[in-house]
Amino acid sequence: EVQLVESGGGLVQPGGSLRLSCAASGFIFSGHEMNWVRQAPGKGLEWVSYISASGETTHYADSVKGRFTISRDNSKNSIYLQMNSLSVEDTAVYYCARDPSPMVRGRGAFDVWGQGTTVTVSS
């Protein structure tokens, strides 16, 4: 079964840091680009960050650039999101989401999602 499982969320004070993890199973992880997407309470979806299959290329939303860092370890079938200088505006459910294989579908985005992990930034 194709599966993504996020972990690492929790309560953190403004200015603090947190590291999220996403563990993949059921597919050839190294063949897929990956993303983080977040959803603030009662709000819509916001793409946060992208990482290429090799990990060499990364992209970030302007709202997190310079504060968040995405990385991956293909030997552990996992991606990570290091979040620094957190503010209350970062409070959200954070999802990892897979891009479909370009060899199968060409260009695509977000075909598989994890269940999400909740980050609350509050004093």
Added chain:
Amino acid sequence: DIQMTQSPSSLSASVGDRVTISCQASQDIRKYLNWFQQKPGKAPKLLIYDASNLETGVPLRFSGSGSVTDFTLSISSVQPEDIATYYCQQYETLPRTFGQGTKLEIK
């Protein structure tokens, strides 16, 4: 950034009704549009990719159409389990952007 505008923001339909949700991109995204369904407390689920292709396992009552800047998600006969919020999302370019969502309720 490409802005995605959905309409309506909410709608109410009776079981068996046909419903249509619109999504407009602020610039040409060719066919690179997804539609997602999100139920309360759950992760989004991909319904339609490349504007009109049905994801595996998605009921045939869902369909998508459009290209360039104007897109539509249709549900041919709404069922009770279709209660959810629906989002469009473009992947023509980064940043990948979502519409604001359309909440579907059953009368």
